[in-house]
Amino acid sequence: MEHQFWQEKWQANEIGFHQDAPHPLLQKHFPTLAPAKGGRVFVPLCGKSGDMMCLQQQGFDVIGLELSEIAAQAFFEENHLQVTVSDAGDYKRFQSAHIEIICGDFFAVTRELLGDISAVFDRAALVALPPEMRVQYVGQMRHLLEPGVEGLLIVLEYEQDIISPPPFAVFQEEVNSLYGHWCDIKLLEKAASDVKGKPCVELACRFRVL
């Protein structure tokens, strides 16, 4: 998906993927991961997701990464958080006490810009991307994460042609092939759900970088 596709979605407020309420699988499974409270949780392709507030309320600092400045601004406004905005090279940094969003391209971001990452939460990030970009996405993730970092990944299994993506269907076999050679992966739950009104199965997977 090109940048323009997502920028236009945000400009037109066509953000059917957005949920104010935290994802139930985040609430259920993130507390079973290892990161110490006070650690920094990376939320790639974060949008203005309510999941970030939930992580902060669980005692973590949050570092989100998002292309759209509309999304970042809306997140801080809608959650009534005081924010300072500064330039960081090609990126813009939106910073509040415990939640930060870096605005710019995930695929070019550096470890230095993100700082320490203790854990990852991926909902609607991997599945937002077409197959060839998913390989690049996981390659960049591997580059950004230190051994021992744990993540919670949520993907959707459904017959790809029943809806027009995104989100894309990502089956457990693909998760294993993308993450299995550099992470320990565990399937935590398969839950019945729906995607654009059609039935699907949501998978919650834990990964730990080897």
Ligand SMILES: C[S@@+](CC[C@H](N)C(=O)[O-])C[C@H]1O[C@@H](n2cnc3c(N)ncnc32)[C@H](O)[C@@H]1O
């Ligand atoms: C399907 S939305 C999911 C947002 C969020 N995770 C949520 O659950 O609401 C995908 C998000 O990825 C962002 N995005 C797409 N490509 C990106 C890129 N190359 N770098 C950073 N963000 C990107 C889009 O702007 C969009 O907000």
